Amino acid sequence: MDVSLSIVTCGPQLEVALSGPQLNSTSVIRLCGVARRSSLLMGAVDLLVEDAGIPRAEISKIVVSRGPGSFTGIRSGLATAGGLTAALGCRVLAYNSLLVQAARAGGSGEVWAAQPGRRGEVYARAFALGGVAVPEPATELEILPLSNLAERGPWVAAEALSLGEARRMAPIRSAAEALIWLADTGLASEPLEPLYVEGPPVG
Incomplete structure (x- = not known):
């Protein structure tokens, strides 16, 4: 099987x-x-x-x-x-x-993926979405404070991960x-x- x-x-x-x-x-x-x-x-x-x-x-x-x-x-x-x-x-x-988080998104355009970092920070990277294609990194990995996330986006991350006021994308998986x-x-x-x-x- x-x-x-x-x-x-x-x-x-x-x-x-x-x-x-x-x-x-x-x-x-x-x-x-x-x-x-x-x-x-x-x-x-x-x-x-x-x-x-x-x-x-x-x-x-x-x-x-x-x-x-x-x-x-x-x-x-x-x-x-x-x-x-x-x-x-x-x-x-x-x-x-971070690639896994980006792969949760559908459609095209750009999405920012986040993973928990040290207190008050996340590991973040932007990815270019291509529909059925694997997302491609669009930036280098960054360490960002939660207070700066609203300046970028949309974001995709674990539902239990707080992103403050940042705009989230609804994942498809x-x-x-x-x-x-x-x-x-x-x-x-x-x-x-x-x-x-x-x-x-x-x-």
Whole structure:
């Protein structure tokens, strides 16, 4: 079976999705509480697999976000993806979390993607949208204070991430679904390594 599992842990919410042509639809779990990601992640994976009525061994591809974002979240997601890949013998792909946020947007034009940084700041980058094409970076990565975000936009970010007065774009898919979408385009994987900016951010 061609079944994809995606894992998003480097932001303020945990997202896990399971998708495949044999399944009725893509199933997504999103948790926005305060519990440690590492204690919930495998439970979410098992719940999706059980709900789909398939064994874990049917998972053929795992896609994970590698940062930037929460230091502990990045480590948790990559470690879980690596462990599952070793146990199941499946493929694993990793993508920049800002690209993942941009891939949530639809249409054309420019969108700014944000991930949580240090207190009062976000990691940000603008992307050019091309409809069904993978978003292309339009600027370098920046570290911006929340007070400056309203000067740019529109923005796409995790719903649980506060952007102050900045204007948000309504996404067409979740971050977990965006990871699977990026993998399905054939986009080459980035290294399965944490992507930190200016050392481990607070998180």
